[in-house]
Amino acid sequence: MATDPSKYVFNHTMIRVKDPKASVAFYEDVLGMKHIHKMDNENGKFSLYFLAYVDTVPSTEEEKKLLAFSRPGVLELTHNWGTENQPDFKYCTGNAAESKGFGHTAILVDDIEAACERFEQLKVNFIKRLTDGNMKNIAFITDPDGYWVEIIQNPSISGKSPV
């Protein structure tokens, strides 16, 4: 059998988003990812946005696609066209009592105090500030759809324990 599962790669996590402009702006401007690739599906009336932490985004569509599908740590946002114009439209975040499942994505940051201070200045919504609850070294913010994003100190930058 010509397959070796230990060579597989956990490439991406897909979440559906109501308004891709708001979501791409959040993951780029607030969380520092880069939008590396977009795929439109005319028949299915949806678009896929791929974001990741990369230094540079290549210029050709083929290179962008290869970048999106060759590494771990990619976030895929699915936009079903038109949802952004429906005032009452809302996706399930996975954290409501009646529809628990998916929990969150998690981002390692270089300096968690400074990162959270910056999120405050950017008026980001917090589920849990560093000072809330028992765990003083993690925070939870939400993206434009209300999906939870955990914020954790990157121990390889600080030398501090992450959690």
Place this chain on the structure above:
Amino acid sequence: MATDPSKYVFNHTMIRVKDPKASVAFYEDVLGMKHIHKMDNENGKFSLYFLAYVDTVPSTEEEKKLLAFSRPGVLELTHNWGTENQPDFKYCTGNAAESKGFGHTAILVDDIEAACERFEQLKVNFIKRLTDGNMKNIAFITDPDGYWVEIIQNPSISGKSPV
């Protein structure tokens, strides 16, 4: 401000699982990840299982924790104790019509035909086989909770286009 968002890392994706024995076995034995770290929370009555594609798992708890929180491509499984003994208990996968949100995780494989053949032999549940639908180069399987896992050819191994 001492934080540079471009230096952040998309570390992990968390999903809740009903039975960690079944889920850890699936992600290890079927998908080839390694279980690199576990955290138990007695007060909250839950355990966290961290899995990733790594060559080796370090021996000390501190090293395991650092490994889990210092890289992209980590999967976190949350087990709220006791759910495995409740016959009717079920998490929302994010793909049911009434609770859409989270879509899937995605795994790049070395040889997609061989990988899918092996999944068949292991009696893995398929949402979409390679031969189903219009997109003949991706498959979807489910994990023990019914969460969707997309299977994609790794272009950096095959030289073939991924999607």
